[in-house]
Amino acid sequence: MNWLNTFNWGVIAMDGLLLIGKLLIAFIAFYVARAIGRKVISQSFTKMKKQRNISAGRSHTLEKLTVNILSYVLIFILVTFIAEMFGLSPSALIAGAGVVGLAVGFGAQGLVSDVVTGFFLLLEKQVDVGDYVTVAGLDGIVEEVGLRTTQIRGFDGTLYFIPNRNITDVHNHSRGNMRALVDVSIPYEENMDETIKVIQDACADLGDVKELIKEGPDVVGVEDLTTSLVTIRVIAKTENMHQWTVERHIRKVIKQAMDEYKRSKEEDN
Structure with a gap:
């Protein structure tokens, strides 16, 4: 030692x-x-x-x-x-x-492909943080765009890390106005003209969400026929990311208007 x-x-x-x-x-x-x-x-x-x-x-x-x-x-x-x-x-x-x-x-060709794809995603402004997109079969909000991966937050809260080489198609839903679409199914025996008028009048008063609407809502007419129901379609153009709010409000006012319409018919009878 x-x-x-x-x-x-x-x-x-x-x-x-x-x-x-x-x-x-x-x-x-x-x-x-x-x-x-x-x-x-x-x-x-x-x-x-x-x-x-x-x-x-x-x-x-x-x-x-x-x-x-x-x-x-x-x-x-x-x-x-x-x-x-x-x-x-x-x-x-x-x-x-x-x-x-x-x-x-x-x-390491995959890594090189990630970097090259990420570079063009940024250069061509295909996506930005906060955009609602569909990429690699996933829907969500862009949280980060990097040279190797793109982070998408799903609507259920899941954070997806997508290698840029897997992004072959980009569906950007945040570039321009979005469409709010509501289908209303009614029985065959209902009067079509009166029902369409009730729905259109209901859509004319949407309260606070009216500011989110760029065009419409308009009743475009009968969309589908089944053995027992007639489907009437309502369409509106809304601001980005507000189409779901407008759709929910349209369904609400239509339901209230239809209930009132049925009550008035019962009282007349």
């Missing part, structure tokens, strides 16, 4: 403490730089949105992408700094990474 006495434990302890101190400083600097960078980016995009009249969704999309790029850059700098602390040459690491990257590059 005499060989243990050959070590200068004081120097080793001091070097260890210095190494730990440097690591702490590096991580603190990383988090501080990231926090400052996020704040600067947020303020910059807020000003840009006002000065260049950029939509809120587009501004939020680019802001999140810029924050992600900043994080990647800071992580690379942190790793390089730590490598230098342990006596490793960053240039040697980069060269080694290049060789390894070349070796695995043929198996």
Whole structure:
């Protein structure tokens, strides 16, 4: 055990403490730089949105992408700094990474496809944060658009991470007015002309949701016939993401109007 006495434990302890101190400083600097960078980016995009009249969704999309790029850059700098602390040459690491990257590059075509697809999604403004879209067979609201994945929040609360290479078709439901469609089924014996008039009159008074409607609602007529029912269709054009609210309100006023119509007929009889 005499060989243990050959070590200068004081120097080793001091070097260890210095190494730990440097690591702490590096991580603190990383988090501080990231926090400052996020704040600067947020303020910059807020000003840009006002000065260049950029939509809120587009501004939020680019802001999140810029924050992600900043994080990647800071992580690379942190790793390089730590490598230098342990006596490793960053240039040697980069060269080694290049060789390894070349070796695995043929198996990383999916990643390259993700990045290329993500780039064109952003360049062509196909989707923005907050848009209601259908992509890869999923419906939801876009929460983040990155160079590798796109995050979609489903209406049941599920957050989907979709690799960009799987996005072959984009159905963006938030570009322009949306359609509110309501079908009303009534018995054959009802008078069609009177019923259509009752429905149209009911749709003329929609209260607060009237501000959400851009066109209509209009009764387009008989849509379908079955053995016992006649289906009458009502259509309106609404603001984005408000079509469901308008549809629910139209159904409500039609139900109330039809009940009143039936009561008045019973009283007349």
